[in-house]
Amino acid sequence: MVSHSKLNLILCSLIFVIFCIYRPVVILEIGVAVLVAVFLLVYLTTRYNPPKDPLFYEFSFTCVIDLTSALEYDGFTSGFMEFYQKTGEPYLGTPYAIMMCYWDGIAHFILYLMLIHRMSNKQQYRTLGLFWAGSLCTNMIVFVPGIVVGKYGSEIRPAFWLNMPFLLVPIWGAVSLFSRPRDMPLVGASKAEREQKKALICHPLDLLFVVYLVALVLTIRLQILNRYVKEYEPYLKDPVGFPKVTILLLLFHALPMLGLFAYGLCTPGCTWMLDWTVYFAGAILQCQWSHAGASLHPHTAEMYRIPITTLVPVLLLNLLYAPGPVLLALRCKQEPDYFLSITPVGQTNNEKKLN
Numbered sequence: 027m028v029s030h031s032k033l034n035l036i037l038c039s040l041i042f043v044i045f046c047i048y049r050p051v052v053i054l055e056i057g058v059a060v061l062v063a064v065f066l067l068v069y070l071t072t073r074y075n076p077p078k079d080p081l082f083y084e085f086s087f088t089c090v091i092d093l094t095s096a097l098e099y100d101g102f103t104s105g106f107m108e109f110y111q112k113t114g115e116p117y118l119g120t121p122y123a124i125m126m127c128y129w130d131g132i133a134h135f136i137l138y139l140m141l142i143h144r145m146s147n148k149q150q151y152r153t154l155g156l157f158w159a160g161s162l163c164t165n166m167i168v169f170v171p172g173i174v175v176g177k178y179g180s181e182i183r184p185a186f187w188l189n190m191p192f193l194l195v196p197i198w199g200a201v202s203l204f205s206r207p208r209d210m211p212l213v214g215a216s217k218a219e220r221e222q223k224k225a226l227i228c229h230p231l232d233l234l235f236v237v238y239l240v241a242l243v244l245t246i247r248l249q250i251l252n253r254y255v256k257e258y259e260p261y262l263k264d265p266v267g268f269p270k271v272t273i274l275l276l277l278f279h280a281l282p283m284l285g286l287f288a289y290g291l292c293t294p295g296c297t298w299m300l301d302w303t304v305y306f307a308g309a310i311l312q313c314q315w316s317h318a319g320a321s322l323h324p325h326t327a328e329m330y331r332i333p334i335t336t337l338v339p340v341l342l343l344n345l346l347y348a349p350g351p352v353l354l355a356l357r358c359k360q361e362p363d364y365f366l367s368i369t370p371v372g373q374t375n376n377e378k379k380l381n
Contacts, residue, residue: 088192089138093131096124099325114185117178121323122268125316126165133312134162150209153304153359159200160308166193168271168313176267204301221363222294229364231357232291238350239288245343246281249273257333258340261321264330272317280310287354290365299365303355310351318344 097103098111099119110118117123137158144151170193173179173186226233248254255262262269283306290296318341321332332340358365 089131089135092127093135096127096131099124110185114183115188116181117173117176117266119325120178120266120268121320121325122172122266122316123169124323124325125319126169126312128319129161129312129315130165133315134158137161152203152206152209155199155203156301156304157308157355159196159203160305161312162192162196163200164275164309164313165316166196168268168275168316172266172268172271174267175271177265179267200305208300221361226292229291232364235350235354235357236288236291239284239291242284242347242350243281245346246276246284248343249276258336259321259332261317261326261330261332264326268320269317272313275313280306280313294364295367296365297367299358300362303351303358307351307355310347314344314347 094103095107095110095118098105098107118127137154141151141154141158143149144154166189170189173182173189226236249259249262262273283302287299287303287306290299320326321330321340321344
């Protein structure tokens, strides 16, 4: 039998552990310890055949946590994240964060599996990696500043700093991926030269993309008007901060990029189109999923939800962002001739020779 003194010791230890878990500083320490433990586990299990990018293994672990958090906040599960919801990061219960966690737990997890599969089979994965980098960078660039400038800025706790690796590492990963040789088939310079001599009117698909990009630019400008915010999309006034950061991101980053893409479609030899369209496609998909989903989420206060009378046009405007950048990226990757630098006719070149 367990002696009375031992029983008291066990109970005191349990009380101490529970007390520590609910202390905000200890939440941060536990989070750091878990991240380090996962990284060491990956390192030890793959040290004889190390992966090129261990960060994909590390981040795939966090996808499960994010999906569990989203499911618990929406009432599909219970008891897994309750302590963290109360003492860790309370802003994870906002509609934007819930939709962000769904995207991370599903879309990013699928991307990680695809990336790990390609790495394991020694296949090219740079393009897929750029799509991932665009998605995760946008995710964190909206999430972290949104916490600071929104109503949760006065409730920042130590666990907030666990987001820093997920903000900085994707940026580092994007820089690393951009600096690598492109995943491209062999292309004949004569074929590229023929394509680039054609006028834009002879590229009807590219002309359609230019019209689409100009329409997106006008849509972004429309979203900053007071009347639009008041009558069509009041979610942009939600004090959580995330929608404001999203519209600033669209205004100061997406809008110039759309203009540059229109220029790249009109000007032959813009090789940067092959990379930045992929990165932008991942970024805008994640951005619109979280933003549009949050504006419709039942946890959003009714005064900030999209009015029923304007639901269709607002959704159409927001969905206008999503498919176009993906189709543009596919067009650039599948028919890259127009965007390559020209070398002497008759010479067959790979990507390194054409740059």
